[in-house]
Amino acid sequence: MIGDRILGILMLLLAVAYGWEASQFPEPFGGSEAVGPETFPLLLAVIMGFASIYMIVKPDPDQEWPGTKTLFDLGFVLVLLLIFAALLAPLGFVISTTLMVSVLCWRMGAKPLPSGLTGLGSAVVIYLLFNFVLELHLPAGILKLT
Amino acid sequence: METMNFLLQGFAVALTPEHLMFAAIGAMLGTLIGALPGLGPANGVAILIPLAFSLGLSPAASMIMLTSVYAGAMYGGRISSILLNIPGDEPAMMTTLDGYPMAVKGKAAEALAISAIASFIGSLLATIGLIILAPILARFALHFGPAEYFALFSLAFATLGGVTGKNQVKTVVAAALGLMISTVGVDITTGNQRYTYNILELYEGVDFIIAIVGLFAVSELLFFIERHISEGAASATLNKLNLKMSDILHILPTSLRGSVLGFISGVLPGAGASLGSFISYSLEKRIVGAKGYFGEGDPRGVAAPEAGNNAAANGALVPMLTLGVPGSGTTAVLLAMLISLNVQPGPMLFTQNAELVWGVIAALLVGNLMLLVLNIPMVGVFVKLLSIPPKYLMPVVTLIAAVGIYSISNSALDLYFMVGFGLMGYLLRKLEVPLVPVILGMLLGPEMERSLRHALTISDGDWSILFSSGLSIGIWSVAILGLALPYILGPLLRRRMENARARMEVEEEAD
Numbered sequence: 001m002i003g004d005r006i007l008g009i010l011m012l013l014l015a016v017a018y019g020w021e022a023s024q025f026p027e028p029f030g031g032s033e034a035v036g037p038e039t040f041p042l043l044l045a046v047i048m049g050f051a052s053i054y055m056i057v058k059p060d061p062d063q064e065w066p067g068t069k070t071l072f073d074l075g076f077v078l079v080l081l082l083i084f085a086a087l088l089a090p091l092g093f094v095i096s097t098t099l100m101v102s103v104l105c106w107r108m109g110a111k112p113l114p115s116g117l118t119g120l121g122s123a124v125v126i127y128l129l130f131n132f133v134l135e136l137h138l139p140a141g142i143l144k145l146t
Numbered sequence: 147m148e149t150m151n152f153l154l155q156g157f158a159v160a161l162t163p164e165h166l167m168f169a170a171i172g173a174m175l176g177t178l179i180g181a182l183p184g185l186g187p188a189n190g191v192a193i194l195i196p197l198a199f200s201l202g203l204s205p206a207a208s209m210i211m212l213t214s215v216y217a218g219a220m221y222g223g224r225i226s227s228i229l230l231n232i233p234g235d236e237p238a239m240m241t242t243l244d245g246y247p248m249a250v251k252g253k254a255a256e257a258l259a260i261s262a263i264a265s266f267i268g269s270l271l272a273t274i275g276l277i278i279l280a281p282i283l284a285r286f287a288l289h290f291g292p293a294e295y296f297a298l299f300s301l302a303f304a305t306l307g308g309v310t311g312k313n314q315v316k317t318v319v320a321a322a323l324g325l326m327i328s329t330v331g332v333d334i335t336t337g338n339q340r341y342t343y344n345i346l347e348l349y350e351g352v353d354f355i356i357a358i359v360g361l362f363a364v365s366e367l368l369f370f371i372e373r374h375i376s377e378g379a380a381s382a383t384l385n386k387l388n389l390k391m392s393d394i395l396h397i398l399p400t401s402l403r404g405s406v407l408g409f410i411s412g413v414l415p416g417a418g419a420s421l422g423s424f425i426s427y428s429l430e431k432r433i434v435g436a437k438g439y440f441g442e443g444d445p446r447g448v449a450a451p452e453a454g455n456n457a458a459a460n461g462a463l464v465p466m467l468t469l470g471v472p473g474s475g476t477t478a479v480l481l482a483m484l485i486s487l488n489v490q491p492g493p494m495l496f497t498q499n500a501e502l503v504w505g506v507i508a509a510l511l512v513g514n515l516m517l518l519v520l521n522i523p524m525v526g527v528f529v530k531l532l533s534i535p536p537k538y539l540m541p542v543v544t545l546i547a548a549v550g551i552y553s554i555s556n557s558a559l560d561l562y563f564m565v566g567f568g569l570m571g572y573l574l575r576k577l578e579v580p581l582v583p584v585i586l587g588m589l590l591g592p593e594m595e596r597s598l599r600h601a602l603t604i605s606d607g608d609w610s611i612l613f614s615s616g617l618s619i620g621i622w623s624v625a626i627l628g629l630a631l632p633y634i635l636g637p638l639l640r641r642r643m644e645n646a647r648a649r650m651e652v653e654e655e656a657d
Contacts (some may be wrong), residue, residue: 003577011319018326018341025338035602037333037340040595044329048322054315063576066372073371074572078565081364081548085561088552097545104541108371114538122542126549136200136553 004059011052019045073107080104092141097123149281156504160512165210165505168203169513172211173520176218181226181528182539187219188475188582189366192358193543195483196550199355205487206502210509212483213463214517216476217510220456221265221517225528228257228448229384237419237455240427243646244440244447251443255387255525260445261452262521263394264401268453269514271405272412272460276467277507279413280496284468287493292600293612297621299594302471305628306583314629316579324587325594327352334592335599347559354482354588356551356560357567361581363547364568369575370540384529387522397449400430408454412461412473419458419474424643426454441646460510467491467503470593475582482589490593 022041066074084100102119106112130136159165179190191212198208227238228245241261248257290298303321330341331351342348404426411422430450431440440447462473463480470491472478484491495503521528551564571581605611613619 007319007577007579011323014326015322021341025340035599035607037336037338039602040598041326041329041340043598044322044325047318048326051315051318051322055319058315060313060316060578063578065576070372070374074368077368077371078569081544081565081568082562084548085558085565088558088561089556101541101545104544105538108537108540109374110535110537118538118542122545126545130549130553134197134201138549138553139556 001059001062003062003065004055008052008055008059011048012056015045015048015052019049076107077104080107088141089139090141092143093138094123094127094143095141097126149277152281152500152504153277153508155501156506156508157512159206159501159505160210160508165207165509166512168207168211169214169509170516172214173218173513173517176215176220177222177517177521177528178218178531179215180219180222180224181531182222182534182543187216187223188479189362190219191215191476191479191483192362193547193550195479195486196355196359196547196554198483199486200550200553205484205489205499206505208483208487209480209502209506210513212480213506213510214513216459216480217269217456217513218517220459221262221521222528224261224265224452225258225525226532228261229254229529229532237423237451237458239420239643240423240451240646241448241455243427243451244442244444247441247443248445248448252385253443255385256389256393256445257443257448258384258525259387259389259522260393260397260448262518262525264397264404264449264452265456266514266518267398267401268405268408268456269460270511271402272409272457273507273510273514275409275413275457276460276464276510280464280468280503280507283464284493284496287469289617290493291615292597292604293614294618294621295597296594296601296612297618297625298469298471299590299597301621301625301628302473302586302590303583304625305473306580306586313578314632316577317583320574320579320581320583321587324584324589325591326587327357327584328354328588328591329595334596347557352563352588353554353560354585355486355554356563357588358479358482358585359547359551360564360567361571361574361585363544364564365571365575365581367540367544368568368572370536375536384526393445397445400434400446400449401453403430403433404450404453405457408457409461411454412458413464419455419462420643421639422454422458422461423451424454424639426450428642463510467495467506468493470495471590472586475585478582478586478589482585485589 019042022038022045025036025038027036065071080100080103084096087096087099098116098119100119101122102115105115105118110118127138130138160169175194176187176190179193180187194212194215198211203211223238224241224245227233227241228249231242231246233239233242245257245261248254303317306317306321328351330348332338332342332349333340339349407426407429408419408422411425412419427447427450430446431438434440434444434446438444438446459474459476462477466472466477466481468491470481472481481491489495489499489502548561548564551560552558554560574581574584601611602609613622
């Protein structure tokens with residue numbers, strides 16, 4: 001119930017903001033015509049508005065949401081992936097991938113040693129595969145030999 | 147005759163050594179992806195798109211590889227349905243009804259072989275159907291004007307939930323969300339900036355490949371973590387195959403009937419593979435009647451839904467190729483591939499890119515034959531894959547998805563977007579909002595807007611042009627029917643499918 005209502009309210013806000021912004025588009029070069037850049041967005045805003053009101057009025061029963069601990073785990077994984085993205089270029093592919101995959105395996109319940117080996121193994125194999133077989137260059141980062 | 151010529155040309159494309167290799171790689175990877183726990187066909191194709199893209203494969207090679215992946219994943223998916231009674235996706239549900247009892251009786255190898263043969267027949271017949279039907283439909287679609295196209299795109303969204311769809315309003319929300327995302331960027335017609343907030347990266351819009359990978363692959367990882375699935379399935383054992391010619395002949399009529407039904411439901415908007423396998427199974431049960439032992443491991447109970455399922459999957463390519471309107475998640479992902487290769491699907495595809503289309507169609511035939519040959523001797527290897535623990539598998543799959551995205555433009559921003567879409571996909575799935583309409587909205591948005599504008603420019607702003615021809619009124623009626631029908635038929639069909647499964651489980655406990 002509550003989940004659908006929140007989504008409905010968010011989508012209604014989105015529809016209003018999106019539609020309002022569409023109505024503020026500057027007039028295109030060469031004067032306005034019967035249809036412009038705002039026509040389609042306005043149509044979408046109206047449809048989204050009606051659908052989200054329906055969701056607020058008639059929500060479905062909620063699915064079970066995970067407890068705090070699992071939510072923390074999920075947040076941890078998302079942050080881990082973001083850190084991976086940020087470190088990829090500066091640290092290089094092999095190091096950041098080893099870290100990301102190992103920590104992820106460990107969080108999913110594997111023991112530390114096999115996790116580390118999976119991380120290192122997948123990092124090295126994919127690095128070699130991409131750089132030498134597929135010829136797509138992944139960042140070498142601080143491991144650059146030259 | 148013309149069609150035969152094109153088909154021969156298609157074989158000339160498909161049978162080059164390079165393309166044969168891509169078909170084989172695709173078939174192998176697809177079966178692998180299908181057999182691995184937690185990776186459906188749409189997911190598998192999604193992960194491979196960025197790779198095909200950044201490797202700079204030609205459109206024909208990419209499409210041949212990805213359609214083989216698609217076919218392979220359907221083959222691979224049934225391994226867990228039969229051996230473990232865990233259907234990989236909804237259409238596979240009917241296969242467990244007789245497949246698992248066969249496995250319990252120690253006939254797992256036969257069940258797998260029968261399902262492979264039935265799938266092959268289903269795909270083969272459906273590809274032939276595609277060859278006959280697609281050019282006709284494409285020629286017919288040349289009569290469509292912008293108003294008809296706008297109606298057709300609406301129809302695609304309206305029927306996407308399928309007859310078994312649960313909450314149609316959520317499909318509408320998802321579609322609107324996807325379409326909204328598609329309007330981000332510089333407007334093609336006027337050059338106006340829309341929703342870019344002066345962020346340079348947004349000028350070209352949001353890349354739907356990133357969205358697809360995030361929505362499918364990353365949200366899948368989050369689901370695995372939420373459910374604490376970390377151990378693999380207990381290793382399943384496989385008996386020695388003992389299949390006689392008479393067994394194959396025994397399931398032949400069933401497979402043929404299932405294929406025809408499956409193909410029809412694949413082509414029809416909104417019916418899809420679930421309905422295909424369900425109808426094939428139910429009809430077969432009715433025809434064979436008391437002579438069969440359905441639900442207790444009748445081989446025909448495996449053959450019917452498998453033939454229907456695969457025929458429907460190939461049938462779904464008909465509207466995708468001829469109209470540019472996909473009817474299922476996986477065909478939507480294939481459409482994404484085509485669009486990102488700058489190939490515009492639709493009726494002109496058959497004239498402008500004849501070589502590509504017929505090459506892909508021929509590759510479907512070749513790929514299916516390859517899969518049949520590959521699957522029967524190698525099924526033992528794939529069975530072993532079932533026991534790979536997800537705690538090692540999912541991180542590596544996520545890595546491959548991320549590397550694929552990164553290799554498109556070497557930008558960390560794309561990865562942030564991917565993670566963002568992953569979170570969005572997780573939340574939407576938790577609220578039972580379907581993801582496919584979001585993706586389809588992003589894909590079809592630009593084309594849909596263009597046809598709306600085109601139509602309204604012709605009529606000088608008069609909206610009634612959208613409902614002015616008989617053809618467009620017809621399409622609109624089907625669209626409305628597609629939105630309304632699930633409310634009437636949906637609960638009924640779902641209940642029947644669930645009842646059939648529940649009955650089986652009760653009987654199993656009684657044994």
